Amino acid sequence: MKFKNTQVFNFEGALRGMRNPKNSWAKSDSKCAVDGSYIIGNNDMALAKALIHGGSEHRKFLRQIFVSVDITAPLYWWKEFDTYKIGTVANSTSTMHKLVSSPITIDCFETDDYHENLYKASGYGGMVDEPHRFVSLTIIFLEGLRKQYLETKDKRYWKELIRWLPESWLQTRTVTMNYENLLSICKQRRAHKLNEWSGLDDPTKPNFIAWARTLPYASEFIFQDEVDE
Numbered sequence: 001m002k003f004k005n006t007q008v009f010n011f012e013g014a015l016r017g018m019r020n021p022k023n024s025w026a027k028s029d030s031k032c033a034v035d036g037s038y039i040i041g042n043n044d045m046a047l048a049k050a051l052i053h054g055g056s057e058h059r060k061f062l063r064q065i066f067v068s069v070d071i072t073a074p075l076y077w078w079k080e081f082d083t084y085k086i087g088t089v090a091n092s093t094s095t096m097h098k099l100v101s102s103p104i105t106i107d108c109f110e111t112d113d114y115h116e117n118l119y120k121a122s123g124y125g126g127m128v129d130e131p132h133r134f135v136s137l138t139i140i141f142l143e144g145l146r147k148q149y150l151e152t153k154d155k156r157y158w159k160e161l162i163r164w165l166p167e168s169w170l171q172t173r174t175v176t177m178n179y180e181n182l183l184s185i186c187k188q189r190r191a192h193k194l195n196e197w198s199g200l201d202d203p204t205k206p207n208f209i210a211w212a213r214t215l216p217y218a219s220e221f222i223f224q225d226e227v228d229e
Helices: 011-018 042-054 060-064 075-081 117-122 131-152 155-164 179-189 208-213 224-228
Strands: 002-009 066-074 089-092 170-178
Touching: 011 042, 011 060, 042 060, 042 224, 060 170, 060 179, 066 075, 075 170, 131 155, 170 179, 179 208
Parallel strands: none
Antiparallel strands: 002 066, 066 170, 089 170
């Protein structure tokens, strides 16, 4: 799993709008730093925290803090991410159009937390002592279908390649969302059994929650409940 090209923007607009309901702009004490970052002052932070505590109907300013990021993740993770349709947009690399354009190798699959010993423990036929052979045969099979399609242009090979492509296949999507989306996602997925979400099994591996914690003012705006605790 990878997170690249992260951009966060519109803190200034979001916090300005946060003060519109009571026309309290004169109390704002936030500013842009020389390096382009946005420094939230004590007055604005106090109001922001109060609105966050007030619930989703009061913290509308979070919906105006936007995030863009390129996420490379396995298909089984993307299926779960697709649950979050409201407020998120994603453009993905096309499995349908680009699957056959490059050789299929082990690097095309999610292996961050791959455990060879589990194959032996599963008692899988004659391959219990050769877990790498099972993985290698899968890749050889898929690469063979890809080559046959390129040579013959027979779409039946392409269809079989799509049919048997494992859920661990890595796909990259450029995702846009906002801090309100992130607050909801992180609250729901913080203790998820998939390491790609929570990092609970191995926090050294890339995961969504760890990435979210790197965003500006994440502890105050996205993980405020942890600060309260």
